[in-house]
Amino acid sequence: MTGTQSLIENRPPSVASLFLERVAATPDAEAYRYPVPADDGQGPDGWKSLTWGQAATRVFAVAAGLMDLGVRPEERVAIAANTSVEWILADLGVLCAGAATTTIYPSTNADETAFILADSGSRILIAEDAAQLAKARQRRAELPDLAHVVVIDTADAADPDGDGWVLSLQELEKRGAAFLEQHPEAVREAVAALQRDQLATLIYTSGTTGRPKGVRLPHDAWAYMARAIEAIDLLDENDVQYLWLPLAHVFGKVLTAGHITVGHVTAVDGRVDKIIENLPIVQPTYMAAVPRIFEKVYNGVAAKARAGGGAKYKIFQWAAEVAREYAKATQNSMRLTGSPTAPLALRTKHALADKLVYAKLRAAFGGRLRACVSGSAALAPDIGYFFAGAGIHILEGYGLTESSAASFVNPGESYRTGTVGKALPGLEVRIAEDGEIMLRGPGIMLGYHGLPEKTAEVLEPDGWFHTGDIGELSPDGFLKITDRKKDxxxxxxxxxxxxxxxxxxxxxxxxxxxxxxxxxxxxxxxxxxxxxxxxxxxxxxxxxxxxxxxxxxxxxxxxxxxxxxxxxxxxxxxxxxxxxxxxxxxxxxxxxxxxxxxxxxxxxxxxxxxxxxxxxxxxxxxxxxxx
Missing domain, CATH: 3.30.300.30 (ANL, C-terminal domain)
Structure with a gap:
């Protein structure tokens, strides 16, 4: 058995187990960085850190607090909040209590929020602030299963009805700490009792028509994802990840699983309008994003060059073409010889363009960026080649909510722009006669919540999942997505x-x-x-x-x-x-x-x-x- 096979096949049954392993291995290492707004609300944010041990104290308190509120294994706890360190700690608390997280985008309206809460049978809602609390209060009569709302923002956690229905996250953690004094091993026992096929996460896909469907993902899916990410050496313990993606989305969730098993630092701030400001402060070595972010950066750089006058814009256009030519040459050379080389004349032009354009672009990303992962939708190859040639390496990946997000990802230095890379170890792939990509493996969902007919439409009895995407596999396993089957x-x-x-x-x-x-x-x-x-x-x-x-x-x-x-x-x-x-x-x-x-x-x-x-x-x- 190879090291990769052993790593995946001998995985623990849950990410909660992996979290306990990580805490035991590196309790004093930095786990998270998070912003703290300036006292006057005007100055730049400060940043604080949590070690793995400090994070575990809070996670255990959340888990025990949920137990004290009567949450039982596989019962659902919903989270409606923007990406923050509290979101991650709450999610881990839910998992360590043996319960399952229902994710809700904070932008979801009150009607759809109520539908998700009711359809999932969520017992607790962890809400970011008064706005998220209001969505549940408006429909409280329609949500008999919802026993409590826990509000992250303490200032918004007043209990307007005075019946204990609302409490703050701080209060939940205090209850948990008291519960642990009486039952010190309760959380560890709950984690030890977790089974691979127990429900861990319920993510509602955004339907283009009708109500969204709840995708049931078991504990084993996340444990597999974490170990598979570790096995491909995409990250190492010295990396600094900048995490801003919505954690209600499966792409953001899988990044937290990989973080736990690798043990690097993650800087967390879900405010999209702060990305440009944060990059030079965080100086990430690794960041995941969706194509729209790279498109906006590209258009912004082009607009800035154009505003600088005709000469500057011509230099940018020349440098952009050199970047694309250089990326194509080095990627082709890597594919054929295993070494990313380019002709001397092209290297000379590239060196000049680097001084004039690319170095400034890399500095805007913080100056230390080793790689970006792009997912959720297709990145235009010409934009991918531009960034590749400029030294911003974008590794496209592919997956769906139903496959726990990361099914394919481009491998490090040998990535190929225009493809989504190779299948993660442990995943089976086949292309159907009509070109549809089909997947089978530990990351595939259990099914759609309460919708057996919809599940049967996409999930074969033998475990093969119909992705609905059309694609082509190269002889050496690189996948190219050509379109959605229905599109x-x-x-x-x-x-x-x-x-x-x-x-x-x-x-x-x-x-x-x-x-x-x-x-x-x-x-x-x-x-x-x-x-x-x-x-x-x-x-x-x-x-x-x-x-x-x-x-x-x-x-x-x-x-x-x-x-x-x-x-x-x-x-x-x-x-x-x-x-x-x-x-x-x-x-x-x-x-x-x-x-x-x-x-x-x-x-x-x-x-x-x-x-x-x-x-x-x-x-x-x-x-x-x-x-």
Whole structure:
């Protein structure tokens, strides 16, 4: 048996067990860093740390507090909060109590929050603040199973009804500490009693239509993920991870599992508007993100260069092309020879571009970034190659909520942009006759909560899971995702088109675009709905005599229509005739989570957007204003 096989096959039954192992091994090592706002609320945040031993004290107190409130094994405890160290400690407390965590995005409205709480049968809700508490209070009569709400923000934890229904996280931990004085081994006994197939996490997928489905993930899924991440040497104990992704999402959750088994430092701050400010302070060596973040960085760098004048913009454009050429050359060399080399002339150009452009970009990421992992959606290859050539190595990965997030990931130095890498050890993969990717392994869900018919649609009796994604495997095991099975467009002429591929190419061509939706199913040609990035296009507008106009005024003007049309024509030059965008409309606003256009992990909800902007789509197919 190899070391990798042994590591995975001899895994403990739960992440709770792995947590106890980590605490025993390195109790005094730094585990978490977290921001503490300045006293005046104006100055920069300070940062504090927790060792593994200190974290364990709080985790045990949360676990024991839940036991004292009557929570029993596999009963659900919901968490509705932004990413923070308290979220992680609460989740570990739930797991160490033998219960299961129901994750709820803090952006979820009151109606859907109540549905998730009721459908999951959650006994306790751990809520971030008064806003999250209010969602549960509004529907309290409809939630007979919900015995208590625990509020993280102490200032918002007043019990308005005076019946003990609401308490603070601080109060819960005090109850837990008192419980442990009477039952000192209660938490360790609960962890020791955990079985592999016990429910650990219930994550509700964001449905594009209808109610979300609860994905049931067992303790073993997380233990497997943690050991598989350790086995591929993606991280080491000296890494500093910057964690801002939503922990209600499976991508964020798997990062916490990997952190426990490897034992590195994780800096936690879920405030997306603080990312740019935090990077130079945290100086991470490792960070995970979704493609939209890299697209925004790329567009921001391009906009800054353009604002610096024609000469600076030309230098940026030259450096971007050099980066892509260099990345392709070194990756190809790595594949063929095992060494990332490039021709001398290209190395010379790359060294100059590094001094002029790339070094500043790396400094903006904190200066120590060894690798980023990108997941949740496809990253446009041209953007991936740009960052790779600039020394920001983006390792794309792939997985679903139903497969505990990390099924494939690109391996360290031998990563290949445009692929999602190789399968994690212990995972079986096959490509069905129609191109669908199918998976089988310890990370696959138990099923959808209370929905046996829906489970049977995707999970075969022998354990094979239908991902719904179309892909290709290279001879040496690298997977390329070509599209969602249900998202493939078939034109009235019988041609199949992968819209995500065209959309990704346009994002790489046009620095002003934020979101793209290609339309063409059952039609005789393709069109597109385009949403522009507000700061970038308003910056362009100010440079072209349109300062003072609103976003809507700018994007509906002929000047911007002409600007974007030029990028559409450039896109079409590289497409097959049936893929080309024959018409487009610029949307009056960007797509976002608040309007329901994107999932909380920033995936496009195609049916929702097509419904909302149906008049614009119809207009494009009536011969009006052809591009």
């Amino acid at each position: 493939l467009i078939k034109t009235s002429g019988g041609k199949y088109i992968a819209p995500a591929e065209v959309e990704g190419q346009f994002k790489a061509v046009c620095p002003f675009v934020s979101n793209v939706l290609v339309v063409g199913g059952g039609r005789n040609f393709c069109t597109a709905l385009l949403a522009l990035d507000e700061p970038t296009i308003l910056g362009w507008a100010a440079e072209h005599g349109l300062a003072g106009r609103t976003y809507q005024e700018v994007v509906t003007g002929d000047e911007v229509r002409e600007l974007i049309d030029g990028y559409v024509q450039r896109l079409n030059e590289g497409l097959q005739r049936w893929q080309q965008i024959r018409n487009f409309r610029i949307l009056p606003r960007d797509l976002d989570v608040e309007h329901g256009d994107l999932t909380p992990s920033l995936k496009l909800k195609r049916p929702v957007v097509e419904r909302e902007f149906a008049p614009l789509i119809d207009e494009m197919y009536t011969g009006s204003r052809e591009s």
